[in-house]
Amino acid sequence: MQKVLVSARCKPQSKVIIKNSNYSYGDAIDYFASKISSESTRLRVEIELLKDEISELEDVLKKTQRKIEEKREYLQLLESRYSADFEVDEKILESIRSIKSIAEVFDCDPMEINEFTGNDTIGFHAMKCGITRLELEELLRMNI
Structure with a gap:
């Protein structure tokens, strides 16, 4: 899953504790978010994230299909020009x-x-x- 940048202020003690641990600041935020949310909230958030990801992939697919169609049309144009220019006498x-x-x-x-x-x-x-x-x-x- 893609990570996002978060900026936050915390107590100096918290900064030292996290810095001296084997965890990153992002790990600490992820852990805290999981502790304060219920299972249904986490599922709802995951569902929304998956819906967004699917939507993005569908957009990429549509763009790719348009590119393929454009290339096919151009190929047909080239093939028609080739056969039209080349006459068998x-x-x-x-x-x-x-x-x-x-x-x-x-x-x-x-x-x-x-x-x-x-x-x-x-x-x-x-x-x-x-x-x-x-x-x-x-x-x-x-x-x-």
């Missing part, structure tokens, strides 16, 4: 078909074609189409 489709055809001849996955041809076939087709190798690999994985 006939030249790209032709390269994909060519890579898949070569992969069939070698009986391999299109992503492994470079190992069988000994050349950078995917890189060649990506450059020919004016896209990055990563984009062409992604299209090959998408099975267009």
